[in-house]
Amino acid sequence: MNVLICDDEWRVTEQVSELLQKHCAENGMQVRFHLFDDPCAIKDLAGYDIAILDIDMGDFSGIDLAWRLRKEKPGIVIIFLTNFIQYAPEGFEVQAFRYLLKTNMQERLVPYFEDAVKEVVRKKQIITISVNSELIDIPVNHILYLESNLRIVIMHLIHDERTEYRFYGNMTDLSEKLEDLGFLRIQKSFLVNMEYIEQMQYEKVHLRGGIVLPSSAKSHKELKQHYLKWRGKNRWAIS
Incomplete structure (x- = not known):
């Protein structure tokens, strides 16, 4: 399973990765994490199962990136990270799976990630x-x-x-x-x-x-x- 993490603050990207890598190691989950702080640097848009995206990344927003990812891989599961609740309606438009305030990341990130993994598995069933x-x-x-x-x-x-x-x-x-x-x-x-x-x-x-x-x-x-x-x-x- 491939997970994309993108936030224009590298500190946040690393924090998300560390929390989830620790969880995956403890539970024997085989997951590859791909970290970016520049959405324009992401090339293989169809190669990810889960995307964890900051919404506010300057000129190129997480919403813009989510639309591109959704176009290349309709079944991708998207979790938005943000400090601003007012962006919530935009997340709904792009069919976000979860919307997580950064202030709640320590408590909610891992449970939301577990839900996202279950959704990926469900989507891959035949x-x-x-x-x-x-x-x-x-x-x-x-x-x-x-x-x-x-x-x-x-x-x-x-x-x-x-x-x-x-x-x-x-x-x-x-x-x-x-x-x-x-x-x-x-x-x-x-x-x-x-x-x-x-x-x-x-x-x-x-x-x-x-x-x-x-x-x-x-x-x-x-x-x-x-x-x-x-x-x-x-x-x-x-x-």
């Missing part, structure tokens, strides 16, 4: 489907949602060369396998990746890309509670 007797591996974070039509399952994809796969399958079995990976069965025929839910309304769910799917009115309260619980554990937070 499921295998059989299409015309060919076994195909699909990264879980490439699945937008699954749709069933009789015995045919249509897997709709995002961040992939293909837009969908069709295969024989059972939605109940798929739901049981994918529930722990962040999927929610919003209706008998639809299983959605909660990472891409933008809004949950009564009887419908809005997904990234302007997709709107029907959801169960009878189970609306339960579905929303399940989603909010997942979101609280996995989405952007400030501390």
